[in-house]
Amino acid sequence: MIRYLYADELRSEPQLQHSMFLDRADQFKTRLGWDVSVDKFGYERDQYDGQNPLYVIYQKPDGSHGGSMRLLPTTGRTMVNDYFLDILGGGEVRSPAIWECTRFCLSRDAEPRTAAALMLAGGEVMENFGVKHFVGVFDARMVRIYRMIGASPEVLGRSGSGKDEISVGLWSFTESSREKVSRKAGITPTLSRLWFERAFGSEPQKLAQSA
DSSP states (O other), X not given: OEEEEEHHHHTTOHHHHHHHHHHHIIIIIIISOOSOOBOTTSOBOOGGGGGOOEEEEEEOTTSSEXXXXXXXETTXXXXXXXXXXXXXXXXXXXXXXXXXXXXXXXXXXXXXXXXXXHHXXXXXXXXXXXXXXXXXXXXXXXXXXXXXXXXXXXXXXXXXXXXXXXXXXXXXXXXXXXXXXXXXXXXXXXXXXXXXXXXXXXXXXXXXXXX
């Protein structure tokens, strides 16, 4: 199932929190070899986790983390504006209608549908909080994954080549996108909406106000 939790709510879900940050360390540090910090608990966390982001998490039946992504409004500090302006030619991405999506992570034993389920959940956030686009930085390996689940972004800029290529992308979410991603995830739009409403109710306000 999909969970929507702010950083200040994550502590109430210790198993989910523990497994998510361990999986992030495993993916970004161990498997991909990124220059990220891992603390004494084996967690991968950065400064943006301290800004009370919204985590969209695929929770496995045993209660642990299967996959996740992190959302922050571009009206505040974001990774793309702090570190990747060169890819954008120096222009910032800053708008109440654009949110940054980072730390897209899948556990080693994630179900094949996990990535699509996260994208479907991202669509719920966009639709219900007036977010028109997600912006994010992604590496070459993600191109195939996005294409496979029917959620390829508009590429705003690239740097590097081959497996070392880094891109900044802009995602939108249309009804056609919802249908494709829903089929790939094996999750009906009705169930997707139910999970969202369990977190925020039928008239969500908190995320919109924080923008």
